[in-house]
Each structure stands twice: as structure tokens, then as C-alpha cells.
Amino acid sequence: MAGMSALRTEHEAAVETALAALDLDTKVSLLSGQDMWSLPAVPAIGLASIVMSDGPIGVRGTQWSAADPSIALPSPTALAATWDPELARRAGRLLGQEARRKGVHVLLAPTVNLHRSPLGGRHFEAYSEDPLLTGAIGAGYVRGVQEHSVATTVKHFVANDAETERFTVDNVVSEKALRELYLAPFETIVAAGAWGVMAAYNKVNGVTMTEHAPLQRDVLKGEWGFDGFIVSDWTAARDTVATVTGGLDVAMPGVGSPWGRRLADAVRSGAVDPELVDDQVRRVLRLAARVGALDGVPPAVPVADRPAPIDGDALARELATRSFVLAANPRGLLPLDPGTGTVALIGALARDARILGGGSAHVFPHHVVSPLDGLIAAGLRVEYAIGADPRTKLAAASGPQWTGLTATFRDHSGAVLHRTPLGSGMGLWMELPPGVTRDQLATVEITGRLTPAASGQHELGIRGVGRFTLTAGGQTVFDDTMLPDSNDPGAAFLAPPDERFPIELAAGLPVDVTLRQQVMLPEGFALIALTLGFGEPVASADALLEEAVRTAASADVAIIVVGTTEQVESEGFDRTCLALPGRQDELVTRVAAVNPNTVVVVNAGSPVELPWADDVAAVLLTWFPGQEAGHALADVLTGAAEPGGRLPTTWPVREQDCPVLATAPTDGVLAYAEDTRIGYRAWDGAGAAPRWWFGHGLGYTAWAYEQLAVDGREAVVTVRNTGARPGRETVQVYVDGRLAGFASVTAEPGHTVTARVPLPERAFQVWQDGWQATPGPHRVTAAPSYFHHPLTTTHP
Numbered sequence: 001m002a003g004m005s006a007l008r009t010e011h012e013a014a015v016e017t018a019l020a021a022l023d024l025d026t027k028v029s030l031l032s033g034q035d036m037w038s039l040p041a042v043p044a045i046g047l048a049s050i051v052m053s054d055g056p057i058g059v060r061g062t063q064w065s066a067a068d069p070s071i072a073l074p075s076p077t078a079l080a081a082t083w084d085p086e087l088a089r090r091a092g093r094l095l096g097q098e099a100r101r102k103g104v105h106v107l108l109a110p111t112v113n114l115h116r117s118p119l120g121g122r123h124f125e126a127y128s129e130d131p132l133l134t135g136a137i138g139a140g141y142v143r144g145v146q147e148h149s150v151a152t153t154v155k156h157f158v159a160n161d162a163e164t165e166r167f168t169v170d171n172v173v174s175e176k177a178l179r180e181l182y183l184a185p186f187e188t189i190v191a192a193g194a195w196g197v198m199a200a201y202n203k204v205n206g207v208t209m210t211e212h213a214p215l216q217r218d219v220l221k222g223e224w225g226f227d228g229f230i231v232s233d234w235t236a237a238r239d240t241v242a243t244v245t246g247g248l249d250v251a252m253p254g255v256g257s258p259w260g261r262r263l264a265d266a267v268r269s270g271a272v273d274p275e276l277v278d279d280q281v282r283r284v285l286r287l288a289a290r291v292g293a294l295d296g297v298p299p300a301v302p303v304a305d306r307p308a309p310i311d312g313d314a315l316a317r318e319l320a321t322r323s324f325v326l327a328a329n330p331r332g333l334l335p336l337d338p339g340t341g342t343v344a345l346i347g348a349l350a351r352d353a354r355i356l357g358g359g360s361a362h363v364f365p366h367h368v369v370s371p372l373d374g375l376i377a378a379g380l381r382v383e384y385a386i387g388a389d390p391r392t393k394l395a396a397a398s399g400p401q402w403t404g405l406t407a408t409f410r411d412h413s414g415a416v417l418h419r420t421p422l423g424s425g426m427g428l429w430m431e432l433p434p435g436v437t438r439d440q441l442a443t444v445e446i447t448g449r450l451t452p453a454a455s456g457q458h459e460l461g462i463r464g465v466g467r468f469t470l471t472a473g474g475q476t477v478f479d480d481t482m483l484p485d486s487n488d489p490g491a492a493f494l495a496p497p498d499e500r501f502p503i504e505l506a507a508g509l510p511v512d513v514t515l516r517q518q519v520m521l522p523e524g525f526a527l528i529a530l531t532l533g534f535g536e537p538v539a540s541a542d543a544l545l546e547e548a549v550r551t552a553a554s555a556d557v558a559i560i561v562v563g564t565t566e567q568v569e570s571e572g573f574d575r576t577c578l579a580l581p582g583r584q585d586e587l588v589t590r591v592a593a594v595n596p597n598t599v600v601v602v603n604a605g606s607p608v609e610l611p612w613a614d615d616v617a618a619v620l621l622t623w624f625p626g627q628e629a630g631h632a633l634a635d636v637l638t639g640a641a642e643p644g645g646r647l648p649t650t651w652p653v654r655e656q657d658c659p660v661l662a663t664a665p666t667d668g669v670l671a672y673a674e675d676t677r678i679g680y681r682a683w684d685g686a687g688a689a690p691r692w693w694f695g696h697g698l699g700y701t702a703w704a705y706e707q708l709a710v711d712g713r714e715a716v717v718t719v720r721n722t723g724a725r726p727g728r729e730t731v732q733v734y735v736d737g738r739l740a741g742f743a744s745v746t747a748e749p750g751h752t753v754t755a756r757v758p759l760p761e762r763a764f765q766v767w768q769d770g771w772q773a774t775p776g777p778h779r780v781t782a783a784p785s786y787f788h789h790p791l792t793t794t795h796p
Contacts, residue, residue: 007300011289014297018045018285019278027281028264033254036431036526037062039284046295047288052153052231052252053102055109056125056141057356057626058363059095061102062431065407066423069366071098071312071627072356075605076111078323078623080127081645081697083730083742085140091319092144092152094310099150105291106151106196106231108360112138112185115606115649116161116678119663121574124357124605124624126161128648129679129694131181132739135188142194148306149291149299153231154189155198157209157220158182162663162670163574167236169665170203173672178204179767180676183215187224195228195290199248201236207246210237216247229283244272249280255525313628320632325621325645326698333597333617335639335700336380336557343380344555345372346548346591347584348389349563349603353629357605359494359571364423365627371561371601374630378638383555386538387548387591390582391565393498394461394533397425397448397513402534405448409433412442422446425515425532432526445516446532452505454537460513461533463498467518468530470501473511477501486573493527495570500533545587553594559637560588563603574663578609578655588612601633607651613691621645639700646697646730646785650680650690657688680786684737695739695785701727706752708782708791715740715757717782717791721747731755734781734789735763736774757782 019027026042034040034049041049054060058070071094073079079088099107111122115129127134142152159171159182173182186197197220200209209215210232220226229249237243237251240258244266251257266272285294292299326334336343353370356362375382397405407427409418417440418433427446432438450472452458460477462468470478478501484492505511515532538544552558562584568575579585592598592615599618602608603625613619620643625632635641652658659682660674674682680694701723709716715733726749732742740763743755764778765771777794784790 007298010297011286014289014294015282015285018047018294019282021045022281024264024267024274024277027277028259030284031250031263031280032257032259033252036253039250047285048293050105050288050291050293051103052106052108053099053104054360055095055107056111057361058365059098059102059104059107060363061104063433064428064430065420066364066426067420068102069423070363071316072363072365073316074320074323074626075124075357075361075624076127077124077605077648078625078645079141079319080133080137080648081323081325081623082319083133083646083648084322084744085136087319087322088137088140089144090310090315092141093147093307094312094315096145096148096150097307097310098312099145100148104150105293106153106287107145108153108155108198110138110141110152111155112189113156113159113161114181114185114678116672117661117663118578118607118649118652118658119575119661120161120606121163121569122359122571124569125359125361125571129650130648130739131184133648133742135185138185138189139192142189142192146193146195147301149301151195151228151287151291153196153198154186154194156200156233157186157197157230158200158215159204159672160200160202163572164664165668167201168203168668170206170669171672172205172669174675176767177672177676181678183219186220190220190224190226195287197226197228197230199230199232199236201233208238210248211239211242211246213246221247227283227286229287240266241271244276244280249283255523316626317628317632317635320622320625320628321635321641322644323623323625324632324636324643325647325696326618326643327621327692327696328613328619329617329698331617333557334599334620334637336637341381341556342554343375343382344552344558344595345375345382345384345561346387346552346558346587347561348386348391350561351384351386352395354563354565354603354624355626355629356624357569358566361571362494368627369630371630371633374632374634375637377631378634380634380638383551385548385551386544387560388541388545388583388587390563390580390584392567392581393463394459394500394535397450397532397534398423401451401453403449403451405446408445408447409436409441410443410445411440417441425534427528427530429528430526438521438526441519441521443516443518444528444530445514446530447512447514448532449510449512450505450534451510452507455505455507456537457502458505458537459500459533459535460503461498461500461531461535462515463496463531463533464517464529465492465496466520469516470514472503472513477503493529494572495566496529498531498533500535541583545583545590548587549590549594552591552598555595556597558591558595558598559601560591560598561601561603562588564605564608569605578607578652580608585611588616592616599637607649609652609654610691642700642727643697644699644728646695647692648694650683650694651692653688653691657686657690659683659686681738684786693785693787695730695732695783697730699727699729701725701749703727703729703784705782705784705790708780708793710759710780710793710795713759713761715759715780715782717755717757718752719745719747719755720752721749724749729784731757732783732785733757733759734783734786735759736778738763
């Protein structure tokens with residue numbers, strides 16, 4: 001502790017020295033991006049450029065390209081489903097390691113907004129419906145990242161819980177709900193030492209968050225003592241004076257910033273107190289010192305003290321197995337018997353794994369293990385059938401039929417400015433490649449050679465916005481303009497429209513394919529997105545279903561992988577319903593009718609309706625499981641690993657049963673009329689019961705809850721493993737119906753183990769013009785989920 005205190009003193013001295021050497025114009029220049037992802041350097045004071053990158057499941061870096069691959073961990077909902085802050089810390093360490101490898105100083109993560117409505121389009125990118133679980137997982141993640149002297153920015157501050165009209169919506173939230181729910185995870189993570197916070201686009205109670213002095217300046221920086229920096233979400237800063245007086249420190253990106261010369265002029269005119277600017281710059285310089293971007297002082301964690309290197313593939317696989325929630329297994333079919341014969345593996349997502357959600361969470365991993373790959377590698381005898389394909393857009397061109405996939409940037413004369421190989425037909429750039437300038441760039445094209453495996457009608461596709469030309473075998477297939485189908489520029493970039501075109505091809509005869517886009521960059525931004533899609537000849541939807549039923553009927557076990565698509569769960573838009581897309585429900589129903597040993601794997605980042613759940617042998621929720629999806633699935637299905645997940649969010653039977661659904665504002669206003677009653681707090685007492693309660697999850701053994709005592713501010717819970725296998729249990733403790741703490745324990749068959757769960761002071765308080773203790777006695781329960789209370793006592 002003495003060493004850390006001395007380092008903080010050294011940092012503060014260096015910050016003050018650097019600050020004193022800067023004139024006003026230089027100070028102001030440090031508060032906005034010099035480009036899309038970085039702050040400028042000032043060599044005169046030894047300040048290097050500070051580089052930022054999106055997360056939260058991988059570190060993309062400044063180039064969003066398959067040429068610079070990234071580890072892809074399971075989604076944030078999966079990480080929260082582990083209920084293990086130390087595992088989250090290990091995930092953070094890996095991402096800190098990745099950030100250092102890519103030259104990144106600031107990771108734009110984690111997302112700790114709450115699961116207010118299951119229709120929230122970015123639900124998969126946040127952790128939970130509960131603020132205590134969210135805060136605990138987020139704090140572990142932040143500690144891990146920052147152990148590499150890489151800053152985190154906890155986002156999106158605050159009440160940014162849906163995507164509809166996200167740039168302008170006014171979320172009207174009571175002070176009680178803000179304090180007890182929406183601010184609570186931020187408070188926990190700030191107390192854990194986060195170095196950054198990101199201000200959201202939305203308004204809260206009439207005030208835009210980047211200008212919200214009561215929340216940013218008074219609560220975050222004042223009451224909580226936050227000494228880090230507040231960065232705007234990209235383009236969220238709009239007003240020169242209001243953003244500074246409201247507490248914002250950094251406006252990103254550089255283009256469109258309301259600061260720069262306007263801020264300097266506002267200081268000189270007296271509209272902005274120069275002390276406010278000094279405080280902003282001080283926070284940026286403190287950030288630089290912490291991440292090692294300020295000469296003369298060591299980073300917060302010197303290289304010699306950073307965690308040992310982590311095997312990313314191994315951790316991604318472990319995280320996935322620990323996150324999978326075995327929601328139903330009534331006959332004990334799982335784990336599969338070693339002597340299991342033929343396995344019918346069914347579903348488009350079993351072959352083309354959905355490993356992550358859409359939007360800024362997207363990265364390009366260096367490999368992806370699909371469920372089909374994983375089960376075959378585990379030695380299972382697999383017969384595969386598509387069954388039903390829920391995707392409405394063609395997948396990006398990839399696989400052995402494609403060779404030489406390449407992106408080429410050309411100038412107006414057609415000369416090559418830059419060329420890079422691609423892992424698939426998807427091209428995304430948020431920064432121009434080295435050597436390419438806005439003035440030079442005229443077109444970007446994706447080329448590749450397609451050698452069909454079968455004769456027949458294939459499909460080529462275009463995904464993007466702008467003027468495109470698609471050619472195949474020297475013939476023009478499309479030459480026209482594609483318009484956006486959303487007013488949200490983020491959605492237009494991250495989830496653009498698509499077109500598909502039939503083309504007759506002969507097996508084994510190669511065809512050269514080119515997709516060219518005429519580039520028209522928005523002012524100040526280098527946003528380029530185009531995807532060359534591809535689809536093989538397939539039978540009709542009815543024929544695919546019939547084939548799946550035949551395959552399942554002749555197999556010993558049927559495993560169906562169902563899930564959502566990038567058109568359902570992504571940044572930029574909210575979901576329209578909770579039903580699985582396409583004919584997946586029909587597929588499950590028909591397969592279960594011919595094979596009683598049907599296991600359904602649900603590959604979705606957030607809740608979906610499962611009308612057949614009571615008619616199948618097992619339901620396994622795998623979220624978006626990251627790059628090792630298939631290996632992890634095989635581990636769990638065969639019993640090499642126990643499914644370790646517990647639900648971080650309550651799952652409904654039907655959408656209309658959900659007590660909180662609204663994500664769409666009325667006349668620009670979204671009222672949080674439910675106040676503090678979201679998630680299990682709202683389901684308890686609602687008109688219908690959910691399918692699975694918050695905290696639910698089964699393992700491959702059984703547990704008996706034997707004893708509960710409260711010792712001061714600690715719950716002491718004794719549980720016994722009554723099954724035949726070693727296992728892990730997540731012991732949950734609730735105080736007056738609210739999660740107060742949790743702990744994971746492991747035990748051999750027949751053995752008892754004791755969990756000691758600290759009970760924080762907040763568990764016995766509510767917000768009423770300040771934190772007020774609630775009168776006792778308090779009901780304390782120890783449970784495997786919110787609804788099942790095998791042990792109850794009172795305290796004090």
C-alpha cells in the first residue's frame with residue numbers, strides 16, 4: 001500500500017508539472033480526439049498519444065479488420081452467468097494483455113447498463129437485471145484489465161438501457177430508481193478503482209448526459225470521489241459550454257467536437273471558468289500517467305508486476321463452459337452417456353456459429369469453432385442437417401470454396417492505394433488504412449475466387465449502403481445504389497440493408513467475384529462497411545425440415561441449435577419480439593415428436609420464447625459463446641465439464657407476460673414508470689410466473705441446503721453435494737427479496753461445504769433523500785435461485 005501511495009504522489013506531481021507547462025490552446029487540444037480513436041500527443045511535456053478501442057469481449061484496435069484478428073470471448077451476459085467475479089477478472093486480464101499487444105491504452109468497456117426490458121437490442125452486451133451482480137462482475141473485469149495499466153471506461157452513464165431513439169430519448173427515472181438500480185453498478189465499479197466512465201447519448205430527466213452536472217459533477221466526481229476521466233460516447237457531446245460545466249472531460253471523436261477553438265474562445269470570453277478546463281486536462285494527464293503515456297513516471301502497474309501471459313483460447317473455452325446454463329434436464333439425459341451412438345446435429349447455427357452480438361462489440365477472431373466442428377473433434381458420431389435457417393441475410397463469403405478473399409482500396413484513376421487479405425467477405429473500417437487519404441480514396445472492392453462444391457443455383461449478396469457494382473465471371477450482377485433503412489447512422493453502418501442475387505454455377509468451375517463500392521465518406525469520419533455474401537444451393541424450407549426430421553428419427557440423440565441472428569440482436573435497434581426467428585420453433589417441435597432424446601441448445605444473447613421447452617429432454621442456454629463455442633459445447637454435452645452458469649436475468653414464458661417491456665419513447669420521452677420494479681423484483685407479484693427465475697441453473701449433481709446463520713454482516717450457508725459427481729454450486733443470499741451476495745462452492749459427492757457471504761450495508765438500506773436504514777427484522781434467505789428458498793432466517 002505504501003508503494004501504491006508513493007506512486008500516486010509521483011503521478012500527481014508529474015501531472016501538475018505537465019499541466020503548468022501548457023497554454024490554453026494546447027490544453028483544449030487534449031480534450032478532443034485527433035481522429036476517430038486517439039487523443040493527440042504533446043512531445044514537449046512527454047505526453048504520447050492515447051489510443052482507445054472498442055470492447056467488451058475482444059480488443060479490436062483502431063483497424064476493424066480480419067487482418068488484425070482479436071480474441072473473441074463469450075458475451076457479457078455469458079460472463080455474468082458465471083456469477084464469478086474472479087473469473088471476470090481473469091477475462092479482464094486477458095483483454096488487458098490483448099490491448100497491450102495492439103497498442104491500446106483505453107478499452108471502451110464494460111457495459112453495465114441493466115436489463116430493464118428483454119427487448120433491449122444491446123441486452124447481450126450488458127450483464128444482468130440486478131445491480132449487485134452487475135457491479136460485482138464489472139468490478140472484477142475492470143480490475144483485471146487495469147492490472148495491465150490499460151484503462152477501462154464503464155458505460156453508458158446512465159440509464160442507457162435501450163436503443164430506440166438512443167441519441168435523443170429522455171429517460172424519466174425517479175431518484176430512488178436511479179440510486180438503487182441504475183447508478184448502483186457504476187458506484188460499485190468506481191469504488192473498485194475504474195479509471196474512466198463513458199457518458200451516454202440519452203437524456204435523464206430532461207438533461208443530456210454529457211451535460212448532466214448533477215450526475216456527472218455532483219454524484220460521480222463529487223459524492224463518489226471519482227478521479228478518472230469522463231469520455232463522451234462517440235458524437236454525444238454537442239454544446240460547448242454545457243458539456244464543460246456538466247462535467248464531461250473528453251469529447252470523442254475529433255470531428256464534430258464542440259470544443260477546440262470554440263472552447264478556448266469560451267474561456268477567453270469568461271463563459272467557461274479556466275479552472276474547469278484545468279480539471280479536465282488534469283484528468284487526461286492522470287490517465288496518461290496511469291497507462292504509461294507520460295514520460296518520467298512509471299505506469300500504474302509496471303511491466304514487471306503485470307499478470308503472467310494467459311492462453312486466450314483456453315480461457316475462452318473455460319469461460320464458455322462456466323457460462324452455459326443447463327435450464328432443464330428432467331430425465332438426466334445430460335451429460336451424454338459415453339456409449340451414445342449416432343447424434344443428429346441440427347440447425348444452421350450448428351454449422352455457422354453465432355459467437356457474438358452485432359455492433360461495436362463485434363471483432364474478427366483468428367478462428368471460430370462451430371458446434372459441428374466441436375462435436376466431431378470430441379469423437380461423437382454426428383449426422384448433420386440444416387433443418388431451418390433463421391437468417392434473412394446471407395452469411396459473408398467464407399470457407400473452402402473461396403480463395404484469395406482480398407480488400408483493395410483504389411484512387412480515382414484505379415491505382416491501388418492499399419491491399420489486405422480478408423478472412424471472409426466482410427469488410428469493416430472505422431479508420432483508413434495506412435497510406436490512404438480521404439482525398440485519394442475512390443473505391444473499395446472485395447474480390448475472391450469461388451469454386452462451387454455443387455452445381456445449381458447459388459446466391460451472391462451485397463450488404464451495405466451506397467453505390468455498388470457486383471460482378472461474377474465478368475458479368476455484372478448489380479450496379480445501383482442501396483439506401484439505408486434506418487435513421488440511426490450507427491445502425492446503417494453496423495446493420496445495413498442487403499440484397500441477394502441468384503446465380504447458376506457449375507461444380508468445380510472457378511468464378512472470379514468482385515464487389516466494388518464507390519466511397520463517399522461522411523464528413524470527418526472514415527466509416528466503410530461492405531459485405532460480399534454467399535449462399536450455396538439449398539432445398540426448399542419444407543424439404544430442409546423434412547430432412548432434419550428423418551435425420552433425427554434415425555439417431556440415438558438429437559441436438560438442435562437454435563438462436564437469434566444479427567438482424568435480431570445488435571447495437572443500433574431494439575428487438576421487435578422475443579420469438580425465435582424463422583421456423584426454428586417448428587423445427588424443434590417436429591424433431592422432438594420423433595426423438596424423445598432431443599436436446600435444444602439456445603444460441604442467443606438474451607431471453608427468447610421457448611414454447612416447446614416442456615417437450616424436450618434438455619435445454620442448454622449458451623448465450624453468444626465466443627470463438628471456442630464448439631469445443632465448450634462438446635465439453636458440457638459429454639460431461640468433460642459441468643455447465644456452470646446461472647441465469648443473470650429472468651426468462652419469460654411469453655413476451656406478453658413480461659412486467660416491463662417498453663423501449664420506445666412517446667414524443668421523445670420514455671418513462672420508467674415501473675420505478676424500481678424490474679427483473680425479478682417485478683416478476684415477484686406479477687400476473688404470470690416466468691419460465692426460469694433469476695439465478696436458476698442446473699449442474700450434473702444435486703445439492704441440499706442444510707444450514708443458514710447470520711454472523712454479524714455475514715451469511716454462513718452450509719450445503720451438501722448429494723449427487724454422484726463432484727460439482728459447483730452458486731449459493732445466493734437475498735435480504736428482503738433483493739440479492740445481497742453470492743459465492744461459488746465446490747464439493748465431492750456426499751461432502752458438505754460452507755459458503756461465507758458478506759452482506760453489505762446497502763442490503764439493509766433504501767434511498768429516501770439519502771440512504772436510510774430499513775427497520776428489521778430482515779428476512780434473509782439462502783437459495784439456488786430467486787424463487788426457491790430452502791433456507792430462511794431473520795436478522796437481526
